[in-house]
Amino acid sequence: MIVNSELFTSEEISLVTFEKFKIFCSYYGMNPYTEAERIDRERYRKIQIADFILNNDRHEQNWGFLMENETGKLTGYCPLFDHDHAFVNYDYVMSQITEAAMTLEDAAVRAQKELGLDLRMLNEMEQPRFLNDVQWDAVLERADRLLQI
Template sequence: MQMKKEIHTPELTTLGASAKGWIRHSDGLYLHKVGKYEIPASRVLSALDIRHISYQVSDNEDIDLYLSEERKQWIAGVGEAIVNSKLFTTEDIAMVTFEEFKIFCEAYELNPFEEAVKIDRTAYLQMQIADYILNNNDRHEQNWGFFMDNESGKIIGYCPLFDHDHAFSDYSGVLSQTTEKDITLFDAAVNAQRELRTDISELNSMKCPEFLTEEQWEQLLERAGMIGGQDI
């Protein structure tokens, strides 16, 4: 039997620049990647009650399956970590990226942003709030999307938010990548918070999460405070 050298499934050929790979356990497939900031992002989004993919630090037993000791030392030396999350698609439910959704909408002369809001307005607005508070500059069109029922081909809701290893930057005035107009993450979040009134008080009782500096945490709390008032 001839082995195929190329695999053409989204679940096994994950896109993106970060080093990553899949490990199968008895309860499913887990994506392991270099990306320490997934850990504090998960904690913050849990506190905000915003749906997201949960990450945890990979244990040595898994890491030893694919990394040499030299490589492990290099990753630790640059202050990074290997983290993992469970595959969130199934044989019945697939993910459709916004990039793919946009192509479909444009083929039928539909506005993809307006259609995205129609699918779940709350989830769309929560994404604006999450990206500003996390100062996430990597929500490109392959980093958000929707669940699709494979049998019917129908969109059935938003995917939980994922891929936050480029969050917590100290850049100000980051532009939103999920809005039709060119506006900043701050402006998009302000517009969303006017409607949702997301409770951010839980953040104030949290300690600085693992992998964040105290300065990064203070900057996050400052951003949260900027949109947290009730009279924006």
């Protein structure tokens, strides 16, 4: 198993998982999904696109926000991490970062319609060494489906 991750927390900056963010929001009568979009709508939508392309099973403990420890202020989304369930070839994986029940593909289609990202650069990339041919072909096929929108 190859692990390639940089430390993104420090004594000054902490990770607030979406799970903890939901609890905070519940105390103040806020919808956590609406608040997640409000913090950075574009980044929130990009996560949905990435999750579909990678076929990732993201859950509430492996996405969230960076927080200044001294002030408690959220400064934005943390980098994406914990991809140990990515690159499987399951159809109809449900999104775990949307309020409405929808598949990863449905969430990504909605996000792609809004953002119109140019995903063609994936076709120009070298196949990552940790992906086999079947996994890489599936990544490219999912990205191509979004380009057809």
